[in-house]
Amino acid sequence: MIKKTIPLLWLFAAGFLSAAPQQPNIVFLLVDDLGWGDFGCYGAEFYETPNIDKLATEGMLFTNAYAACTVCSPSRAAILTGCYPARLHLTDWIAGHNKPKAKLAIPDWKMKIDHQRVLLPEALKEAGYSTAFFGKWHLMPNGQPDMAEHFPTKHGFDINVGGREWGQPKGPGKYFSPFGMPNLDDGKPGDYLTDKLTDAAVDFLDKTKRDEPFLLYFSYYTVHGPLMAPPELVEKYKKKAETFKNTKNEFLEPRRAGMIESLDISVGRVMAKLEELGIADDTVVILTGDNGGDHDKTTGGLRENKGFSHEGAVREPLIAKWKGSIPSGTTCDVPVTGTDFYPTILDLAKLDLRPEQHKDGISIVNLLKDPKATLPRESIYWHYPHYHRTKPYGAIRHGDWKLIEFFENGNMELFDLKSDPNETKDLSKENPEKAAELFKQLVAWRKSVDAQMLTPNPNYDPNASKKKRKRKPGKK
Numbered sequence: 001m002i003k004k005t006i007p008l009l010w011l012f013a014a015g016f017l018s019a020a021p022q023q024p025n026i027v028f029l030l031v032d033d034l035g036w037g038d039f040g041c042y043g044a045e046f047y048e049t050p051n052i053d054k055l056a057t058e059g060m061l062f063t064n065a066y067a068a069c070t071v072c073s074p075s076r077a078a079i080l081t082g083c084y085p086a087r088l089h090l091t092d093w094i095a096g097h098n099k100p101k102a103k104l105a106i107p108d109w110k111m112k113i114d115h116q117r118v119l120l121p122e123a124l125k126e127a128g129y130s131t132a133f134f135g136k137w138h139l140m141p142n143g144q145p146d147m148a149e150h151f152p153t154k155h156g157f158d159i160n161v162g163g164r165e166w167g168q169p170k171g172p173g174k175y176f177s178p179f180g181m182p183n184l185d186d187g188k189p190g191d192y193l194t195d196k197l198t199d200a201a202v203d204f205l206d207k208t209k210r211d212e213p214f215l216l217y218f219s220y221y222t223v224h225g226p227l228m229a230p231p232e233l234v235e236k237y238k239k240k241a242e243t244f245k246n247t248k249n250e251f252l253e254p255r256r257a258g259m260i261e262s263l264d265i266s267v268g269r270v271m272a273k274l275e276e277l278g279i280a281d282d283t284v285v286i287l288t289g290d291n292g293g294d295h296d297k298t299t300g301g302l303r304e305n306k307g308f309s310h311e312g313a314v315r316e317p318l319i320a321k322w323k324g325s326i327p328s329g330t331t332c333d334v335p336v337t338g339t340d341f342y343p344t345i346l347d348l349a350k351l352d353l354r355p356e357q358h359k360d361g362i363s364i365v366n367l368l369k370d371p372k373a374t375l376p377r378e379s380i381y382w383h384y385p386h387y388h389r390t391k392p393y394g395a396i397r398h399g400d401w402k403l404i405e406f407f408e409n410g411n412m413e414l415f416d417l418k419s420d421p422n423e424t425k426d427l428s429k430e431n432p433e434k435a436a437e438l439f440k441q442l443v444a445w446r447k448s449v450d451a452q453m454l455t456p457n458p459n460y461d462p463n464a465s466k467k468k469r470k471r472k473p474g475k476k
């Protein structure tokens with residue numbers, strides 16, 4: 001007995017064992033359809049986000065952070081797996097668009113993440129983390145027999161509040177009670193979804209054990225449509241819009257501004273709870289979005305928005321805070337993407353990386369220590385073999401260069417994002433050598449990840465999209 005006890009006491013005395021967690025807690029805040037220009041710290045003047053702006057002053061703000069896809073589900077899958085949507089064959093929002101008369105036929109893509117993959121929450125769980133999911137999931141094969149096998153709790157989360165197949169609130173009251181979501185208290189009439197999810201997240205924080213690190217994955221339904229905000233906030237922004245000088249061509253939509261402010265209030269409540277519990281300094285906070293804003297005036301001037309193919313579709317706010325480890329009030333301009341969160345979070349938690357899992361992500365911890373550092377990566381990629389607001393496309397960013405290839409006709413656009421961040425001038429004709437070099441890389445990358453391609457559509461009808469749909473009698 002003595003032989004066993006002494007080494008244990010020695011370990012306690014040496015500080016190797018203590019009541020405090022050895023690894024940081026992780027609070028991952030994922031906002032739906034978040035535009036690059038939606039926060040004050042990213043230039044917004046109409047929308048008010050004091051708590052998020054404070055987070056930026058306490059941490060690092062990224063100016064070239066990307067979502068891995070222009071729409072929801074693939075981007076979310078990339079965060080959880082560390083793999084590009086192209087590699088996962090999960091390349092569109094679930095359940096996606098089908099355009100049976102389009103020039104190209106879309107591939108037979110997957111509406112779920114394969115269970116043999118070890119997801120970020122599963123990796124953290126193996127390392128002793130408790131894992132909790134709140135909000136929008138949207139990673140279930142909607143209507144298929146195995147749908148129930150793909151709840152968040154089947155992919156590594158101990159707790160799921162609100163996650164189901166929905167890509168937006170579809171309960172009877174949508175953003176207002178009743179919500180019709182798993183494990184979420186419907187509350188009373190007038191209760192607002194973002195507030196109720198925040199209540200649940202804060203309650204989770206209250207109940208966490210101090211000797212067990214946690215992952216709080218808060219995946220907001222907001223600011224995806226339908227645009228619905230608490231009436232007092234809608235009123236506030238209606239009044240503000242009356243006299244607001246819109247010098248930056250912002251989207252003066254009082255309901256959306258109210259949704260953003262309710263998000264900001266939620267972030268403030270989570271931060272306040274971490275402080276109250278005395279665990280703020282032991283907690284990494286990461287805030288980002290899943291794809292661009294759903295309106296072209298939400299992207300801080302970047303071209304296009306969600307569902308398209310240019311920067312406004314995929315460039316996202318990203319703020320990371322960890323007091324004492326991430327230098328406060330700093331800005332990083334190095335391009336990073338959604339696949340990087342998995343290895344980065346493992347690295348922050350001092351866990352072994354799992355390159356066989358997060359195949360397309362790299363740890364950006366060296367940037368989180370020094371925003372002027374470089375990453376051992378030359379290019380990042382997108383692959384969207386689907387029709388949405390855009391036509392099917394692929395893209396590569398290499399340094400300041402970006403090449404977009406449109407699959408229907410092989411057209412390419414080349415931009416220098418340093419001199420032309422809003423992609424106003426296509427340089428592909430002026431600089432065909434650079435376009436060819438990037439195209440070659442893009443093609444090689446697609447092969448390396450086994451990307452699914454479109455095929456000629458035998459049912460192609462060039463006039464289909466031009467035909468006006470016949471309106472049913474009585475419908476406007």
Ligand SMILES: [Ca+2]
Pocket residue numbers: 032033071072224290291
């Ligand atoms: Ca989205």
